[in-house]
Amino acid sequence: MKIKNKLTVACAALLAATMLLAGCDNGDEDKTANSTPKEIKSIGLMVQDMSNPFFSSMQKEAKIQAKKIGAKLNVQDAQLDLANQDNQISAFIEQKVDLIIVSAVDESGLKPAIERARNAGIIVVAVDTPAKGADAIITTNGVQAGNLSCTYLSEKLGGKGNILIVDGTPIQTITDRIKGCKTALKKYPGVKVVGQQASKNDRATGLSVTTDMLTANKDVQGIFGMNDPSALGASLAVEQAGRQKQIIVTGVDGSPQAVDELKRSGSSFIGTATQNPAEMVRQAVKFGQDTAKGKKPKKTTILIPSKMVTRDNVSEYKGW
Template identity: 45%
Template sequence: MKKYALHSCIAALVLGSSGAALAAKPLKAIGISVSDLANPYFVAISKGAADTAKKIGGAGVKVTTVSNKYDLNTQVGQIENFIASKVDIIILNASDPRGVGPALKKARDAGIVVVAVDVDAEGADATVMSDNVMAGAESCKVIANRLGGKGNVVIVNGPPVTAVLDRVAGCKKVFAGTGIKVLSDNQDAKGSRDGGMEVMANLLTSYPKINAVFAINDPSAIGAELAIRQAGRKDIALIASVDGAPDAEAAIKAKDSLFAVSTAQNPYKMASMAVEIGYGIMNGKRPETAKVLIPTPAITKDNVATYKGWTMN
């Protein structure tokens, strides 16, 4: 997958075949729908989109940010409100990649550019997301190496969106052909700390010996570690996760934490690129590829000291 070469969309764009330089269409309003504004990851997405929209269109750009709580009906209503408000661009973190398709078609038919972030969305003009297969694989390589290729692992899963499915697939690919046994992979912790605690508590009751945990994001991993500590379990050697969030960064640095790795995303950059791409599409300039994948390197105790964290500017 080719990386998107970030062009400056703030300057005038050259449109048409006549060679005449025409003024770019102004960016007046964007709508942002993310899954959960209680999660710092989605806060970073919303901030990246809003900051970039104002850099392009000026301080007067109207930015509307809403949370869908992983509910399709809620998100469809939000998209319909964006259409009624005549926004120029919708930045969308899909609650249901396929189910949202008809609503996105309505938006595009209304002349609105739709850019999906973090997960695929059927009918979007373009998608900017982390390389989630890489994210799951890099985290689970650390588990496989630490366990010497054998042991019992549980996967604290999440909502059935493409980002989560790809992370689990990448993890399982690493474990395939090793002596590592995945005891459970179907428990949805909703991507939250409370969900991670609840799911992990149930897994601890079900399985007397667990050597490692892979959680699909940092909040659920943090919840899982809290459950492990409350239960006083000593059999679990490490937790691996995805996000590279500030809380995970702190946990990796802590001497007594089970956190061994979190593969780093950059939600601010992801959303910023999405707005740049959306603005280019508004002005007849599409990216070389409809899907942009951002690499997700592993952050461990060995390199956390040089990790720059989520870029927020």
């Protein structure tokens, strides 16, 4: 009897322990499943490179939106370093932010960090460039922007001439612009690409790679820069070579610096296809709020249209 009683007690204890563990597991699962914030009280904004005025504009709008909804804002600059962005997301997870808005340095490389954030219940919205694993992607229609810029360049060349392409880092946003440009060029068989090199998306490397290409290619009439900093660097290279009367340049962004250059007499820079960084942030915050309220939009990829700004219409352009 004593042995039987001991076995009964042991079995009962084991059953109780099993039920307790099962109860803990269910509780954890419920917590994970219901961890999406009910309100956006804190926002983490991650930009690629704050030296680019495009991202300064994002920061400015993020401050406006955070104040508007009563949320705290933390802005981080990756300085074009994937490891920095990975660490920044880890910090945001520790801080338990509700919404991360990120312009990813590497759309695939940041996926594990984004997944960690989402598993922690954080809403993640990719802006400017796609990022795998994000809840939503909000960006310029890059193919349209590249198409607009190279169409305008080709038209101003009269449909014939040799051009250079100042490419950039291999992220989707930029590859889309190059794709759009080359699609446009198919309509102008008289326009030939005689050189293409990648900058680091900034004015300094735009200047250096264009200088190299101009040295290698004496017969050039036009240049497409895949963003304004690179295009403005290209324009400076043209000016330093004393060829501003022979070569015209277009870009993509619609940046304040591009606007100034369009207004400058004698510049080789003649046009830019717009982006709207502030609208990207506004849309990202709206997506976050809707998701927190249980109204997650069905559309998770939002493309913002681009327009061409030239010397003829720059006075009508509102800018960033």
